[in-house]
Amino acid sequence: MTAKCMGGNMKSISNAVHSLLALTMSLALPPAASAAQNVCLSEDTPAYELAEKSLAAAQLLIASRPGRVVEQNIAAAGDRSNELRDLLRRRDRLRADAGRSEANPLEVDASLANIEESIEQLAPGLLADLVNEPRSARALQAALASDQGLLLYVSAPEHSYAWYLDSDCLAWTKLTDFGSAAATPVIDDLRRAITPSVAIRGERPAPAQDARENAPAYPREIAESLHRKLLGPFAERLADKREIMLHASGEILSIPFSALIDPATGQFEIENRVYALLPSLRALDAGAVRPATGRDFPILAIGAPGDGNSPELEWLGPLDGARAELESLGRRYPSRTIILDGPQATKTALSHNLDHAKGGLLLFATHALSTGLGESAVTGLLLSAEDGGEGNLDGDNAGPQLLTPLDISRLEIASDLVVLSACDTWAGPGHHAGEALTGLALAFFEAGATNMIVTHWPIADQSAAVWSEYLVAQLSKSSLTSTEAIRASQIALLRDPSGRWDHPRHWAPFVPVIGMTTSRTQEVAIR
Template sequence: MPAFSPTDPRHAGLYRLEAAASALYDSDDYALSMSQQTRDAWMRLHDAALKIRTNGHPHPLAGVALATLASMDQLDGRNTDALRRSDEALILLAPFADAYPIAWMQGRSVKGYAQMALGDVSGGAETLAQASRTMDGYVASLPPDGIDRDVHMLRSNIAFIHAQALMRLGRNAEAVVAQKACMDARIAAVGPNSADAIGAYYTYAQMLQRADRVEEAEHYARLAVDVATDHVDRKHPNYARALEALGLLLSRTGRRAESLNYLQRAIAIKRETVGTDSLYFHFALQNLGSVLLAMERYADAEPLFMEAERGFRALEGENSPQSARALAWAGAASLAEGHRDDAIDRLSKAISRVQAGSDKDRDIGQRAYPYLIAALIEAKRMDEAHSAAAAYARESAQLDNAPALPLALAAMVLARTNPGGGDISESAHRLVAVVRADAAVNNDGELNEEQRLALDIALGTAAEIQDGELALNAMAIMAASRIAHANRLVAQRLVEDPALAGRVRTLQDFGRVLERADRDVLKALAVDSGIAEARDRHAAAAADVAAEQSAIARDFPRWAEARGVEHPDLPALRRDLGRNEAYLAVMPAFSGVYMLAISDTALRIERAGMSRADLIALVGRLRDTLSPEEFDGQAAYQLHEQILTPGIKSILAKTRSLRIVPTGAFASVPFAMLPQKPVTTARRDTPWLIRRFALTVQPGFLTAPAPTRQTAMRYQRFLGIGAPAFADAASMPATRAGGPFRSGNAATLSALPALPGSSAELQAVAARFGPARATLLTGADASESALRRIDLTSYGVMLFATHGLVSGEMEGLTEPALLLSPGEGDDGLLTASEVATMRIGADWVILSACNTAAGETAQAPAYSGLAQAFRYAGAGALLVSHWPVRDDASAFVTLETVKGADRGLPRAVALQKAMLKLMQSGRPDAAQPYIWAPFILIGR
């Protein structure tokens, strides 16, 4: 039998038909290339080729034609047709695969994609793996300079679809390899600086991020943005998509504030280049809104969701699923903003819209129902809440692979809205346990809005039935989330240790098993079958997680502390309290703010009468009016009344020292200056809260016992650092690669005002210890390099007297820092992440600087910045400030607090007396809260 030749002159008529069809298909006019005219041309080739026999088979151009038609079906979304035609094409091409390798591999690629789209992901992955192996062999058989662009592009497309299939199967490591092959082939086809290469970079970054290879992911995401900026017209879709991909990656890895710039730039470009009448634009709005929602910036997120909702509805019709999703998120934002009726209206419409469009799309209902139920409960519309809870529970149980959280939340709200429908306390405790397990698996430790809502519902239940253990567990998760997010950079650095990295992956694997076990228990309870077996599996999984957590905490205690892993024990907390001492936790959840007071004998959990949004607005009012000339006494008193309710006060009746555990905006509240009676003007005798309590702030529910005897200050060694030598801009060292700030900041640093009181403050405090026990680093010696040369574990007390900077205070400053003197390659900034790598033995660190209590922003929690970094490095307790401090006031409070501690007073009492003494001192404006109130004690 003669060998087959694809150029056999006897088949010239077929070749003319192929050329005509190819010319139409390869047209620059996309509408023409996908038109019926083009389809007809390929069908003419198919029909003609079927009539010609070669080597006992129909001519393979019949298969080539079907493979192309299958590709067109795939592009049109007609996947059933694409699968049928690709199967037929592969049968026709099989005897001639060597002669038509490109068509053969194209057919397999389309088949694999269609299998995935129609639900057979495993089958699609295998088909695409075969196509990839065939392509690799084909490319290897060609000389390097004999591979044309189309071959590289097909190889890239096959690898891309294969990577997507592997990712959907959870085989992320293999997916990364496939996506890397896709990127390499794309670059070979179009070059490293093309628009298509940009898409390959950011898609590879997304796959790396899913595989927990975050640093590599960020490298390629930034590469995509850099190439787009330098080489691609901003009108090309991949320009905006590169910005958006980097923004979403930063958001998903805990850097949401940094992500906003990229997402906002992407929207601006899309608005300019493609206009607002495109799904492409409205998805961008929804992405930005989702990040703002996670950041609790609900007022900013709501209009974005509503604009997206209108756009989706205009483009897709009244029952558009995407419009329903945007409306549901807008409803969630409305609820968080305290607009309960708007929330109920929007969430109800979102659910109705989806149900009208399709009874199979339950995803949006799963998102909308929890917020709707919470809003109905707040509105006391319990019958409607119960009906919605029943629908939510029913839909959750019907999902094939429902996550544990929706199942637990559905069971909880069903029990809460039907007093006879189940054990409310048991279901609430189970819900909190599921949120804890979810948070343990999440690398950045940040709670999402669904988890915050679940904890809000659990805390509301705890307040109704006065379940203190439930409230404590829920609040501990919220506090731990803030700690984990604050220490994200430190935790990531620690996990670079291969030994720890392996242990963390094991813990995450155990966590996923526990999540599945939670889901199995909840589904068993829902159907009342297999409950005992499911609970046994759950107990075994929970034991594995607990054992691994304990083992990691034992072997890697610094990582455990950085991640904020804590499961508080109420009896242990009470044993840790001193005489006449109590806890007061103040935490915003989703729509409410909750207070938990714990004394040695009693406990009370309450929800504030005002909404979360209104209370946070009060905090903002108070902070905005703090100056020597201005003070909003009404806002301060309202906060006092909302937080210290009669029920909370009853628990604190005998309390003299109060440990406050605040989160969110309440960590920026100077509790010392909340007045116990209405005030209009600050006076020396105003009944501030600091007159009632000695106050300590704690990042979480710590149970480390206090020492039985506080060592007198005079017997400890003292290290003072400050009064740095400010360099001019020209003499500042070059910025380190990857450092905390970018070029242009040298002038900003050198322009900061001098602190004339700092040197005197350091000298005065050092005198309390005596020359033999005091070391001072001032002027040019107050540098990072000087600190590194000292054994910091030998000092019991450390004092920093300098400027403190918050994240964003200057261009590119991404974390809080202390200003020191530049030298030996130092940049003059001691950042929080650098502090966290130190080994400090000080029982007490005093940060007598501006904004040292601040976190990533001026409103961020006290423990998310320098204060937490020093605690993490080993400091026992810290004295820090909430806002820029007048240096004479700082010196006064620092010295008086040290004197009091030196006399044996507890530090909180020493600070209390120092603040009261400053008020009475007769110094200018000393009675004003702006002068004395910023100082807080963190730790004991």
């Protein structure tokens, strides 16, 4: 990498510092002054300039992607992972030294160029993916369709802050007394109401267990209160929007926006618009937010591992709903569907059949599990044992397999949509959804996926099977985009004539993640 490129990086760092200072200034404003910014601001005014600077700082504070990208690439480096980790540390030290007055800029740039060349050899494309230049308000607005909006949220201990953009509006507000300390218990109460009291994916159901049995009433008061706090300041702008993209971190990211209730109408938000997660604003630059559907797209569905007699899987419980989910897809769409279930649900079979899902749907219906603790924890999707393969649950050669982020990174995925129909595939089992994109979901993007559906919570096994049928049916309609099809499938569950699936625990856990393109994605698309 040339010295000229490094100069550009140092300029970006300087801009980030100024943006963070601007945000600090904005947080120091009196509450009334900050709260008054929830109307569209006029360009070429001091208020608009301050909002733009705080917006840039918000993007930097939200971004958790660089750390996840580094984790993924270090894992993929295998035997040379320590070497890559050392190079990245040396790069960080040199970048920090560059700001010292006694540092020689030419020497620093030359050393950085050598280190970054070595990093590029070990992890091609990593440095390009780490560039996280904030997008200007105008650039973000230009990427939004007339019926789309973008919401950004930043949480602080005492207060939170929100920015709203659409094609011709920039607004921002201070969410007074809604910092992480106050928000967490309220959000936890709402999330507990969504966690299934019926059989979750893999749990053994009680005899004759019904979808509504022992189900607590949904806390509408909490759902309405959160709607007022988070969406109320922008209600007029949201009225004609059908797709809202969320870019956030912390507790707010774990809120089921689709299950919030508009106090004015008494309707769930999903009945009026779809909320999609946007982990990287690069997706807007790539124009990958409105993939079209409406054709006989191919389907590759894998899951429900084991043969029903595997002692290694006994403690996990059955996946009856997942098995029914896969079998139903095979019956309904036999000419365009490959099903890999039971003993056939292996890593090798997935790799051999992956080309079938090119331009179509890749669906996993299985357990998501975490092994290890702390930084060494790895989340994976459970698959069946390989004949003579290397086991990675029990460390032997015959046990069930975990499809780990490292495994996924070695695949070449060219599917339009990847669905992870398993529990907690956004943050990983046992983790808070506000911890941002797990290495499992990120690995699919790094392998070439452009759009995904993940889960924020444990999912009910039986209703997940019904939902997937609705999803594929809606994706097949030529008049709908992918996100619109996802919304339609959730509404179908909500309004199912049987009334069995109207509780948000059945439809709210499924969340679209839009167009997180990477350099690897572009390479796969070209191939």
